[in-house]
Amino acid sequence: MSLSKHQMIGIGCGCAFLAVAGVLGYMFLDASSERAKLEAGDEETGDPGLEDAKSAFMAYNRAPVFPSQESIRSVKSNETCYAAWYADTRALAARGDYAEPESPEDNSAFKERLKIEVDRMCKLPGGVEGHIAVADCRFGFEKYLGENGILPDQKDVPFLARELASVSRAVDIFAEAGVSEVQSVTRPNPPKADSHDVQKPRGGGKKAKGDAAPSETCLEYKFALRARPAALVKMLNSLSSDARFMVVKDFSFRRSEASDMILTSISAKESAETQAAEASSGRRGRRGRGVEAQQPKLGEAETGKGKNMLVVDPELDAPFDVSFTLAVYDFGQSGGTAAQDAGKEAK
Numbered sequence: 315m316s317l318s319k320h321q322m323i324g325i326g327c328g329c330a331f332l333a334v335a336g337v338l339g340y341m342f343l344d345a346s347s348e349r350a351k352l353e354a355g356d357e358e359t360g361d362p363g364l365e366d367a368k369s370a371f372m373a374y375n376r377a378p379v380f381p382s383q384e385s386i387r388s389v390k391s392n393e394t395c396y397a398a399w400y401a402d403t404r405a406l407a408a409r410g411d412y413a414e415p416e417s418p419e420d421n422s423a424f425k426e427r428l429k430i431e432v433d434r435m436c437k438l439p440g441g442v443e444g445h446i447a448v449a450d451c452r453f454g455f456e457k458y459l460g461e462n463g464i465l466p467d468q469k470d471v472p473f474l475a476r477e478l479a480s481v482s483r484a485v486d487i488f489a490e491a492g493v494s495e496v497q498s499v500t501r502p503n504p505p506k507a508d509s510h511d512v513q514k515p516r517g518g519g520k521k522a523k524g525d526a527a528p529s530e531t532c533l534e535y536k537f538a539l540r541a542r543p544a545a546l547v548k549m550l551n552s553l554s555s556d557a558r559f560m561v562v563k564d565f566s567f568r569r570s571e572a573s574d575m576i577l578t579s580i581s582a583k584e585s586a587e588t589q590a591a592e593a594s595s596g597r598r599g600r601r602g603r604g605v606e607a608q609q610p611k612l613g614e615a616e617t618g619k620g621k622n623m624l625v626v627d628p629e630l631d632a633p634f635d636v637s638f639t640l641a642v643y644d645f646g647q648s649g650g651t652a653a654q655d656a657g658k659e660a661k
Contacts (some may be wrong), residue, residue, distance in 0.1 A: 346592050391573035404645060410557035412479050413648030414472055421468045424475060428455060431478060435485045441494030441540070441633070446485070453481050454499035454535070470504040480535065480558075480642045487552045492545035492634045530645045534563070537640060540633040558642065565638040 317325075354363050379385050380626050402582045419427075432453055440446030455478070458466055465476055481499060488496060541549060546567065 408645035408647035438489035454501040491549035495540040563639040567634040
């Protein structure tokens with residue numbers, strides 16, 4: 315049976331249609347599979363799915379700082395302002411940093427300077443025969459002074475020089491505030507490692523560009539002293555406002571003597587009233603002007619007239635025993651007022 319021309323054309327068109335439909339079906343299935351893959355996300359590549367991306371977008375959209383160009387410029391501006399503030403604040407805190415002398419100090423020369431400085435501190439005004447400390451006070455440097463004093467190791471001299479500058483500054487503040495006596499000073503021991511806190515940068519003393527920022531150090535000194543209330547308040551104010559960055563820690567105080575001026579005055583008043591009552595008990599039978607004279611006048615109790623008023627003088631009261639830890643910070647920026655003071659003392 316032979317097919318006509320029209321039948322042949324119809325069969326060809328049908329085959330072409332089936333081929334096109336198959337291709338379109340395959341493309342549809344492939345697109346559906348790709349969409350499902352995109353919506354679910356790819357765990358191997360770490361690409362988020364559609365829902366995750368929408369959630370992230372909504373989170374950014376609802377964030378306090380919207381991720382716009384204006385916000386990015388604001389963040390960069392804040393970084394610049396913070397960097398300037400940090401530099402100014404660090405410079406202010408480091409204005410009293412101790413600076414190591416330009417030329418290294420010999421250990422024998424340091425010991426001689428230590429003797430002179432300790433003698434000077436002992437002679438500062440105070441309440442121990444006119445001085446702030448007893449004659450044999452060493453202010454924490456007993457190991458290197460006195461009959462059994464040893465010569466400090468050369469490697470410890472920079473660290474000891476820094477400690478001497480800190481102790482001298484603190485004792486000067488005590489004397490200016492009117493502290494009665496410095497009883498003892500406990501200073502930190504030099505580090506056992508070869509690298510000390512006080513070191514010069516390599517290459518002639520100047521730091522090259524790109525060096526790491528100087529790290530801050532903190533040395534804690536323990537002081538025991540005697541001071542009256544007014545001197546104590548003035549001392550604390552001076553320590554907190556000094557150019558050197560110092561922090562008072564573990565502060566405590568108590569009466570240095572068992573007697574208290576207020577309690578003593580009250581006891582004396584009560585004893586006098588008791589003696590007066592006992593003396594007048596034998597004359598209770600008498601009447602007249604003597605009894606009338608002992609009775610308070612009208613309005614005398616209300617005004618307080620005729621009473622033995624209690625008066626005390628803080629300057630004459632017993633001082634307090636005070637103990638505290640003084641943390642002295644250095645921020646690695648030498649050349650401040652502390653360095654100038656150390657240079658004057660060395661001269």
